[in-house]
Amino acid sequence: MKIRAVVAFLVTAAMPLAAGALDVPRAERLFAQHCAVCHGADRGGYIGPALNRDETKLGAGEVAEIILSGKPPTLMPQHPSWRGTLSVKDRELLAELITTQPKTKPSWSIGDVRASLEVLVADESRLPSAPTYKIDRIDDLMAVMSRGRQAAGKEAKVLFFDGRTHRKVGEVPTVFGPHLMDFHPTEPRWAYVRDDAGWVHKVDLYSMRTVRKVRAGLNGTSLAVSRDGRYVAAGSYVPHTMVIMDAATLEPLHLIELAGVDPDGKMVEADAGIITSTPFANWFVVALEQAGQVWIVDLDRRGMPITAIKDVGRHLHDGFLSPDGRYLVVSSYDDHLNTVIDLSEARIVRKIPSGCKPHLGSGAVIRSNGRLLGIGTNIGEDKCPSYEVTVFDMNTFDVVKRIPVIGPTESPAAHPDAPYVIVDIVGTGPNANKLQFVDKNTLEVVRTLEVEGTLGHSHFPEYTARGDFFYVSARYRGDRSLSVPGGRLVIFDSRTLREVKSIPVDVPAGVFSRVRARTVVVGLQPTVK
Numbered sequence: 001m002k003i004r005a006v007v008a009f010l011v012t013a014a015m016p017l018a019a020g021a022l023d024v025p026r027a028e029r030l031f032a033q034h035c036a037v038c039h040g041a042d043r044g045g046y047i048g049p050a051l052n053r054d055e056t057k058l059g060a061g062e063v064a065e066i067i068l069s070g071k072p073p074t075l076m077p078q079h080p081s082w083r084g085t086l087s088v089k090d091r092e093l094l095a096e097l098i099t100t101q102p103k104t105k106p107s108w109s110i111g112d113v114r115a116s117l118e119v120l121v122a123d124e125s126r127l128p129s130a131p132t133y134k135i136d137r138i139d140d141l142m143a144v145m146s147r148g149r150q151a152a153g154k155e156a157k158v159l160f161f162d163g164r165t166h167r168k169v170g171e172v173p174t175v176f177g178p179h180l181m182d183f184h185p186t187e188p189r190w191a192y193v194r195d196d197a198g199w200v201h202k203v204d205l206y207s208m209r210t211v212r213k214v215r216a217g218l219n220g221t222s223l224a225v226s227r228d229g230r231y232v233a234a235g236s237y238v239p240h241t242m243v244i245m246d247a248a249t250l251e252p253l254h255l256i257e258l259a260g261v262d263p264d265g266k267m268v269e270a271d272a273g274i275i276t277s278t279p280f281a282n283w284f285v286v287a288l289e290q291a292g293q294v295w296i297v298d299l300d301r302r303g304m305p306i307t308a309i310k311d312v313g314r315h316l317h318d319g320f321l322s323p324d325g326r327y328l329v330v331s332s333y334d335d336h337l338n339t340v341i342d343l344s345e346a347r348i349v350r351k352i353p354s355g356c357k358p359h360l361g362s363g364a365v366i367r368s369n370g371r372l373l374g375i376g377t378n379i380g381e382d383k384c385p386s387y388e389v390t391v392f393d394m395n396t397f398d399v400v401k402r403i404p405v406i407g408p409t410e411s412p413a414a415h416p417d418a419p420y421v422i423v424d425i426v427g428t429g430p431n432a433n434k435l436q437f438v439d440k441n442t443l444e445v446v447r448t449l450e451v452e453g454t455l456g457h458s459h460f461p462e463y464t465a466r467g468d469f470f471y472v473s474a475r476y477r478g479d480r481s482l483s484v485p486g487g488r489l490v491i492f493d494s495r496t497l498r499e500v501k502s503i504p505v506d507v508p509a510g511v512f513s514r515v516r517a518r519t520v521v522v523g524l525q526p527t528v529k
Contacts (some may be wrong), residue, residue: 011126030090037151037176037196038076041218041238045104047151048076052103063095091227108198108218108239110255115216119248121204124211129190131206133169135162138188139315139465139528141169141205141514142487144473145183148508151177151196155506158193159489160208161471163464163513166491166501168207174201179221180510183517184247184290186229190248191514194223194224202250205514216243222275224284226299229525233284233297235272242272242286244304246298254304262312273317273330278327279520280343287316287330294330295342307346312339320363320374320521322394329374336446338376339399348398351375356384360412364421364523365394369438373400375421375438375523380408389423390443391443401443407431411460414523416442417467418494419445421523424459424472433458435472437497449497451490462511463494465528470494474507 031043031051040046050056056063067089072250086094112349121127131138144511148155157173158181176197177272184190193201198217201210217236225235232250235242235258244254258270277284284297292314296307313332316339320329328341331354338358340350355378364375376390389403391413407425414421420437435458437447451458451474461472474488487508491501519525 002469004297022094022096022100022339023099026103026172026299026416027093027101028522029436030086030094033088034152035094036149036219041106042196043098044102044103044238046219049109051098053098054100058099060092060095060099063092064079067091080137082137096389106218106238108215108236108241110243111215112213113252113255114352119207119211121211121215121342124204127204127211128206131169132208135169136164137465137528138205139513139515139518142462142464142471142503142511143191143248144471145178145181145509145511146171147177151176151507156195157391158203159491159505160205161273161462162462163416163469163471164466165504166469168503172203172208177507177509180231181512182223182225183512183514184225184229185227185481185517188514188517191249192223192232194221194234196221196312197238198234200232200245200250202247207298212250214245214252216245216308218254220272222272222286224275226276226282226284227277227279228282228299231284231299233275233286235275235286237260238273240269240271242275244284244299254360256306258286258288258291260288260308261310262290263292263314274319274410276319276328278321278325278328278343283329283343283347285343286314287319289316291312292316292332295329296346297375303501309341309346309348312341312348313337313351315489318360318362320360320365322370323365323520323524325520327394329360329363329376331360331376333357333359336366339393352390352399353359353391354378354390355382355386355388355402357408357409358390359408361495364412364414365521366414366421366440366523367416367488368443369396375412375414377409377412377423379410379426384408389421389438403438403443403445405436405445406434407437412522413463413470415463415467415494416523416527417527418470418519419461420494422461422470424460424461426457433466435461450490457487458490460509460511462513463514463525465525467525470499475507 039046042053090175132262140162142161144159160170173194176195180194189206191203202212216234218238220236232245232247239256272293273287273289282299294309314334338352356366359379372394391401409423410426425434426432435449439446463470489503489505
């Protein structure tokens with residue numbers, strides 16, 4: 001289904017009743033084109049806040065002013081990004097929609113998923129048999145999500161760099177802001193990208209082009225490739241579903257409604273938090289955010305049956321596996337806990353006290369003085385009295401240490417051949433352009449690094465395959481003026497911590513090393529020589 005048809009679907013299938021003289025179809029069409037990628041196709045919130053009459057506390061004039069001026073330091077772009085795109089009448093129409101109309105409930109069935117499939121390369125056998133660019137090992141590829149202004153348009157793309165030379169070797173447009181990438185575990189040429197409008201892109205890394213794409217949902221971040229390489233799973237926030245697809249064709253095979261009884265006894269629909277595959281068995285594992293459950297989907301049994309683990313926590317989000325793939329550590333935002341699940345027995349084995357609002361990112365596991373340690377970051381909240389990184393033993397799951405840091409943390413980075421665990425300081429405070437470095441032996445913060453020229457944000461550090469460099473996205477926000485790029489990719493030497501290179505990127509976000517395809521957990525990557 002083409003973009004224009006998708007917009008028409010959202011307007012007709014999810015359109016609320018018109019009020020007064022408001023041109024609801026046109027307003028919904030504008031919202032789908034310009035706002036839904038960040039604020040949710042249902043106007044219920046996504047990366048940006050909810051925009052509907054029941055949750056938006058601002059008046060129409062105030063909303064129109066924010067559309068005009070942006071809202072630094074968030075991703076909401078300033079007016080120069082909108083010039084020639086939205087007229088005064090369009091801004092006023094959007095403001096009226098947001099302040100007078102309720103949240104919608106659009107549907108997206110497996111038939112809609114199937115109809116959206118686009119085949120961009122009909123004969124994949126004609127693709128090159130090796131990379132068309134110079135690179136020593138395909139594992140050296142580093143992928144950087146460039147969201148672009150308005151999280152859409154020509155600057156929304158994935159950029160690829162050689163992690164040894166830091167030379168850009170290709171880029172793949174995604175139309176909407178790319179969010180997440182996963183790599184095929186057995187076929188090195190394939191990668192999969194999830195964008196914030198719900199599309200899944202199958203990318204040929206040899207020719208740097210998208211060969212197929214399908215809209216698995218209307219918004220959603222989670223994505224995983226099964227360990228045998230046969231399936232791709234994508235979870236959505238709008239609607240509350242998970243779709244399992246054929247990894248080769250992106251044909252949808254199975255749609256799962258995400259809903260369950262939460263820890264307080266209420267039946268609720270749920271966003272798809274983390275989806276991961278595990279080498280322990282041919283399973284997908286998904287965390288249901290609002291339902292507080294973790295589901296194990298058995299890919300080898302007829303009908304792909306589900307085993308549900310309940311009462312995991314309130315507001316589940318991200319997590320990571322133990323090195324053997326048997327245990328899942330998943331964050332419970334509202335309980336300030338990291339819950340450990342034994343996937344082989346489908347039971348909770350431990351709830352680890354954490355700092356405020358644990359946010360594990362992709363997680364990290366390190367070897368330190370003979371112990372295997374998990375690293376838990378904490379995104380914090382207004383009432384949080386202190387900020388910390390929680391370190392726990394991956395065998396006993398006892399807390400080993402709480403490391404004070406200078407702000408909320410989100411995405412830990414580690415590598416077996418690098419001396420430091422890197423944590424990014426997030427939020428909007430004065431330290432949000434800083435990184436902190438934890439020595440793997442002493443478990444102390446030994447260095448704080450300010451990333452120059454970022455005007456407030458330095459996120460998503462990622463080590464290169466060999467551990468000798470790390471990449472970081474700087475100035476992760478949507479404001480932009482006088483045609484100045486919305487951010488930079490900054491590259492550092494992992495031992496001296498000296499800046500090696502700075503590359504303009506339009507609103508950079510997640511960074512992903514190709515070596516993740518052979519990695520169960522960040523921090524214990526296989527050595528690349």
